[in-house]
Amino acid sequence: MTSRFLVGRGTILPGFLDAHVHLALIDPTLLSGGGIARVLDLGGWHSHDRRTSMPDLAHAHQFITAPGGYPSRTDWAEPGWNCEVATTADAAAAVDLQAAAGASVLKITLNSPAGPVLGTEALAAVVARAHERALPVVAHAEGSGQADRSFVAGVDAFAHSPFSEHLADDLVTAMAARMTWISTLDIHGWGSPTAAFDIASDNLRRFHAAGGRVLYGTDLGNGPLPLGVNHREIDALLGAGLSPEDVLAVLCTPAPLGLSIAENRVTFIPGERPRDPQDFTEWLCTARALTRPELEVLA
Secondary structure, eight states, X not given: OOOEEETTTEEEEEOEEEEEEOGGGSOGGGTGGGTEEEEEEOSSOOOSTTGGGSOEEEEOOSEEEOTTOTTTTXXXXXXXXXXXXXXXXXXXXXXXXXXXXXXXXXXXEEEGGGSOOOOHHHHHHHHHHHHHTXXXXXXXXXXXXXXXXXXXXXXXXXXXXXXXXXXOHHHHHHHHTTOEEEOOOTTTXXXXXXXXXXXXXXXXXXXXXXXXXXXOOOOBTXXXXXXXOOHHHHHHHHHTTOOHHHHHHHHSOSSOTTOOOOXXXXXXXXXXXXSSGGGHHHHHTTOEEEEXXXXXXXX
């Protein structure tokens, strides 16, 4: 990560990434004003007609799920957002459909409290086909044993820091050796932490301490979350043991999970970085994403 300081103006950083958003459920044109220059859209349709005013984008297209599985029974997901896989024979076609639609990452849902989940063989077949197509696989793993199943199947990343159960230390250490976790801590209470928040924070703390790769992500579109850098998510990451430098690193990760290095935008934060760590979150939340021409005017 590199940054530079414009004398009398502020700090220019690589474009901030929110690695878990649902653009179909928000107004994506507002993200740049909140400092977000890049997004990973993890499911749902989005329109390209406002592409020039949207952040740099990579997306997952449909949710890969079992018949009747999450999120097919929710009131926020349209029927066409789901691609159902019943058997291993369905796996290749489902993955190929996502690739044909331009997906740069695959999203699998393994939410056992909310409905059926992919069987072991079907899950393994989906992951194998995705890797054949050079698509990283992100799993929504919720419910007892689903995080472990995902890891054994070769999933590359979790859409959420695991929040259903306290993971064993040896499993967390093994995951840290090859997986990426997207944080999304604030969705568990939106400022009023729940038991799931405590579980997710503890799992993430140990994952990070073991050297695991963490990405800043909010699940934007799910509940009362700000359209931009989320101060509660930043505070939660700091509370989970990440330093301010670590937080900047997870916001500025160069090219994770199918998302290229930011081409169109950088993130600009007015003023000088505060020396007091307690002021760090407030400083971050004044960020805005700028296009290259906007940056040239500012400079």
